[in-house]
Amino acid sequence: AQSVSQHNHHVILSEAASLELGCNYSYGGTVNLFWYVQYPGQHLQLLLKYFSGDPLVKGIKGFEAEFIKSKFSFNLRKPSVQWSDTAEYFCAVNLSGNTPLVFGKGTRLSVIA
């Protein structure tokens, strides 16, 4: 069965620390990759996505992710986190046909001053 794995359940960082959240998927074929974020009290919203072209994708608020096809990975990075980045982050994957978007279990990020 198709699956998406997020390695970290809860990450705690100090402000200005660098962030990397792991995401691996178990699909063959052409994939579309997404990172969604849910800030406290807000809706799920798109952070960034990849479906073709440059495997290094830049999103909102200084986030980026790199698609490494050989590793089936799409890790999320930010060089310096802020307190306002405290949120839950979800990686999601679908195939290029009309297949459902499959989400990982999410990683909760807490940024402390």
Place this chain on the structure above:
Amino acid sequence: EAEVAQSPRYKITEKSQAVAFWCDPISGHATLYWYRQILGQGPELLVQFQDESVVDDSQLPKDRFSAERLKGVDSTLKIQPAELGDSAMYLCASTLSYQPQETQYFGPGTRLLVL
């Protein structure tokens, strides 16, 4: 900025009762999704509509769940009878079209507690 609307925001019900959730997608969005999110998990697709037609309901427990989008605009998800294990957040999302690369826009969700 246009948003996906959902109501109610919270629902408490007793098991064996019927519950219904409503979703109004962003205007002009042809594709509508209902997800269930259990605490500590990511959202899982229950049903996908393209206009008024069901495209995917393979994960919908059809013995108790039903969904409709009669005019291809707003949608209702119903559970009858509710069971304790149905306690979860029910999310609605919409996209302009059914293209898999499209960004899904999510509503605030309905949190259901079944007692």
